[in-house]
Amino acid sequence: MRGVPDRGLRWLRPRPRAYGDGVPELPEVESVRRQLEPELVGRTVVAVWTDRMRRFLDVDLLAGQRFLTVGRRGKFLVCDLEGPQAPGGGRRPGATSGGHVALQVVMHLGMTGSFRFDRTDAWTRARLGLDDGRELVYRDPRRFGRIAVVPAHDHSAIPTLAALGPEPLTGDFDVEVFAGQLRRTEATVKAALLNQRLVAGVGNIYADEALWRARIHPASRRVGAARARALHAAIRDVLSESIEREGTTFRDYQMVNGESGRNADFLDAYGQADRPCRRCGTAMRRTVVAQRGTTYCPRCQRA
DNA sequence: CACGCCTCCTGTGCGC
DNA sequence: TGCGCACAGGAGGCGT
Numbered sequence: 001m002r003g004v005p006d007r008g009l010r011w012l013r014p015r016p017r018a019y020g021d022g023v024p025e026l027p028e029v030e031s032v033r034r035q036l037e038p039e040l041v042g043r044t045v046v047a048v049w050t051d052r053m054r055r056f057l058d059v060d061l062l063a064g065q066r067f068l069t070v071g072r073r074g075k076f077l078v079c080d081l082e083g084p085q086a087p088g089g090g091r092r093p094g095a096t097s098g099g100h101v102a103l104q105v106v107m108h109l110g111m112t113g114s115f116r117f118d119r120t121d122a123w124t125r126a127r128l129g130l131d132d133g134r135e136l137v138y139r140d141p142r143r144f145g146r147i148a149v150v151p152a153h154d155h156s157a158i159p160t161l162a163a164l165g166p167e168p169l170t171g172d173f174d175v176e177v178f179a180g181q182l183r184r185t186e187a188t189v190k191a192a193l194l195n196q197r198l199v200a201g202v203g204n205i206y207a208d209e210a211l212w213r214a215r216i217h218p219a220s221r222r223v224g225a226a227r228a229r230a231l232h233a234a235i236r237d238v239l240s241e242s243i244e245r246e247g248t249t250f251r252d253y254q255m256v257n258g259e260s261g262r263n264a265d266f267l268d269a270y271g272q273a274d275r276p277c278r279r280c281g282t283a284m285r286r287t288v289v290a291q292r293g294t295t296y297c298p299r300c301q302r303a
Numbered sequence: 304c305a306c307g308c309c310t311c312c313t314g315t316g317c318g319c
Numbered sequence: 320t321g322c323g324c325a326c327a328g329g330a331g332g333c334g335t
Contacts, residue, residue, distance in 0.1 A: 305335105307334090307335090308333090308335100309332090310330105310333105311328105311329105311331090312328105313327100314326105315327095316324105316325095317323105317324090317325085318325105319322090319323095
């Protein structure tokens with residue numbers, strides 16, 4: 001819908017202040033997923049080490065498991081696993097008698113989580129030795145991430161995943177259903193976007209970006225049908241454009257190969273406080289909505 | 304049930 | 320220069 005932003009002009013602008021770190025949202029997690037998938041599918045975990053981070057659940061059960069898939073739901077990485085068949089019906093942890101239950105590993109990068117291979121440092125929180133001799137290393141300075149091994153498709157241990165809304169880039173994200181939910185909810189539209197139940201994978205950065213594009217004030221309540229349709233389209237646009245650029249990096253987010261996403265220079269709202277709105281030139285304003293730093297254009301985005 | 308507020312966690316950057 | 324402190328935020332939990 002928009003032309004390619006003028007990179008030349010961007011050079012004249014100061015870099016957006018990184019008051020967040022480029023927290024992993026759907027585009028960042030999808031970029032990580034695309035890099036992990038070819039490395040992990042078919043590999044078996046032969047050794048597990050963790051630092052006993054409190055947000056880890058049953059990570060030790062990964063030992064002996066083989067990655068069948070590397071998938072994503074919203075901001076969660078969800079991998080199907082296959083355990084060793086238990087000849088003779090030997091009982092394994094988490095197994096029903098006589099067989100094995102299929103497991104999944106659910107991983108969330110929190111604010112500062114990232115994966116890499118064969119490189120540890122002071123912020124290493126988990127290491128998975130693989131049967132090809134390499135080691136998948138999970139790094140997470142602020143320890144907001146999660147790794148949980150759960151029975152396949154039993155996500156009750158991860159409430160947000162269990163109640164997660166539709167994937168925004170698939171046909172499951174129905175514009176009329178979304179509009180109906182936005183009309184009924186009493187919460188601010190930004191809070192509704194962040195809680196993951198109307199739509200999966202939108203966090204603070206892309207909530208501000210989508211609301212700016214749809215010209216909706218972040219603190220609006222009971223958004224009408226026309227604006228809801230514009231927001232539905234804006235969400236899909238900002239997420240898919242960021243995926244094309246492999247996500248937004250300010251500092252902490254990086255891909256498995258250590259590279260940065262290229263979307264940071266294309267943000268219109270997040271981190272743009274006090275700078276001119278790219279549509280109307282009015283100074284962008286920073287406030288707090290849903291307990292989160294929020295930047296919007298006071299002229300384009302009326303309450 | 305739905306909404307909103309508080310907590311977790313730690314590196315960073317600002318002010319004095 | 321050095322110190323201390325406020326700040327950032329996704330999800331979980333709890334109170335209203």
